[in-house]
Amino acid sequence: MASLEGLFNTDFSYPGIEIKVELLVMQEYLKQIEVGINAVCTSYLDNEIIKYAESEYYEYQHIYSIAEGEIPRAIKLPLVVSIYTIFENSITQLLSYAQGKEQKGLSIKDINDRFLTAKFNKYMKHVLEFDFQISEHSIKDINALSKVRNCIAHANGNLPAMSKDKIDELKKLERSGAGIELTSLRIDVSYDFLNKYMASVEKIVKELMDYLETRYDFN
Template identity: 25%
Template sequence: MRSSEFEVPEHLKHRMRKAFLAQLEPNTVDVFELELFDWYLKETEAVLTNMLASEQEEVRQQMAQDVENVNDSGIVAAEYYTKRIRYSHVIYLTSLLETCLERACSVLRHAIGEENVPFDLGELSGDQWTKKRKFLERYGHLDLPKGVWSEIQVLTSVRNCLVHDNGNTSGLSTGDRNAIKKRPGISVDGYEIRIEEAFVRHSYDSVSSFVRAIEDELKEVLRRA
């Protein structure tokens, strides 16, 4: 019996592919993920503010009582806790962005077909985020916002400094230092990066905008497919 007798008819292949694409969703992050992080950010900042205020009040009371050796170790601990929380926010946002880009590449591969992707991600230049962005733009013709990507690049460079050097800025390039100076809520304090709530909020807004831009563009790709 010839194998051709088992070939799926072209019109049926077309209908099957159409049904498969209809099942694809351009959601690149978990449902409510961005909204929940927004809530989490507000909650943690409220805790940090109350913690520091409490320790500062303790110091004021000691000074009012003319304590000879004022114990301000609580403030030191509160500031350390604050630094670690905000560092973790930055690292999480870049991880969320990577998840978004990874899923977007997967959706795009299914939408346009593996046979239409002659090159792999590894053959593109750049870091793990840039490679995926280039992949989406090259093979999906996604029109992603360049201005927002500039903010993403600052975020990822800060993340790399935190992850690889624990916030030590000695390895930062002049370009990265100049970029950091132009962003709200972040500065170089001696040899360490200092992060305020404003930078985390700014980064969150940038990531949110970029995720939504990717999902909107993917919807168009799926519609065309």
């Protein structure tokens, strides 16, 4: 069980309180996800096999494909979207808080950029005048996460619904060993992918929280 020690701050308008809890919840969920999926698949197989007790194997062999592929995929893919959302919402909330503390008229919504990480960095550098930037290594991780997230959010993970350029980007990411798998029709992600990119998101968010808590002299 993760400890909540040190989560709470006397400034209860600081969004880091809720963000730290959200990070803890996702951490704990990911620790249990593989075991949980296996339990769901086992239960599904047990129930389905009973229905086919008098049938030939070819009549029910499809249930193994469902248990081994479709069920895990259906549970894992939405988590990619959730992890990306944690990143986007957490940084946005922290920068909105900083806007109030720094008494700046421009909000993060006033900054335009194709890439979310670049938008955040521009706001921190040019508006808040922070001596803090999301690192190049972290930007690469978020960009990779974003490509997979977009495939899931906009096409439900179905590759034929994506443009050739987007599919080529995903193929390149697959070859890099990021932990995704492409077939002719669909994308899937590994448990390692979920854990790796959640760790990247957590690192960025906590680094910004540490910077803010030092800047505003939180105890």
